[in-house]
Amino acid sequence: MTADLSSLEKRLDRLELLIEKLTNVQIDLSKMLAVHEQRINSSEKNVNYLEEVVEKRREESDIKLKDVYETMRSEDNKILTELNNIRKESTEQHNILTAKINEIEKRLWMYIGGVSVIVFVLTHTDTILKILK
Numbered sequence: 001m002t003a004d005l006s007s008l009e010k011r012l013d014r015l016e017l018l019i020e021k022l023t024n025v026q027i028d029l030s031k032m033l034a035v036h037e038q039r040i041n042s043s044e045k046n047v048n049y050l051e052e053v054v055e056k057r058r059e060e061s062d063i064k065l066k067d068v069y070e071t072m073r074s075e076d077n078k079i080l081t082e083l084n085n086i087r088k089e090s091t092e093q094h095n096i097l098t099a100k101i102n103e104i105e106k107r108l109w110m111y112i113g114g115v116s117v118i119v120f121v122l123t124h125t126d127t128i129l130k131i132l133k
Contacts, residue, residue: 121128
């Protein structure tokens with residue numbers, strides 16, 4: 001019976017040692033879980049912060065993009081206005097130059113006609129004088 005008692009005591013000692021080791025493992029696992037939970041929480045905070053930063057940057061870029069489009073529209077309108085002004089000025093200049101050219105053409109044809117009459121009269125003065133006499 002003493003052998004059974006000694007064997008039982010050895011088993012109890014082993015069980016106590018095993019329970020102590022399991023308790024240590026449980027404590028270590030609890031510590032590891034706490035550390036991992038802190039890391040996860042920290043990571044979630046970082047992700048949330050990064051999401052906020054990205055959203056702010058997106059909003060800022062949207063505002064800047066709207067400003068760029070507005071500037072482009074206003075510049076386009078200015079350019080179109082300037083082009084219309086240039087077109088009007090060009091048309092006015094064209095009309096003025098056309099009027100001047102028409103006036104010059106009239107005078108030129110009058111001079112040509114006058115010179116033709118003078119040449120005709122000079123070349124046919126004998127005939128004209130005979131008719132007039």
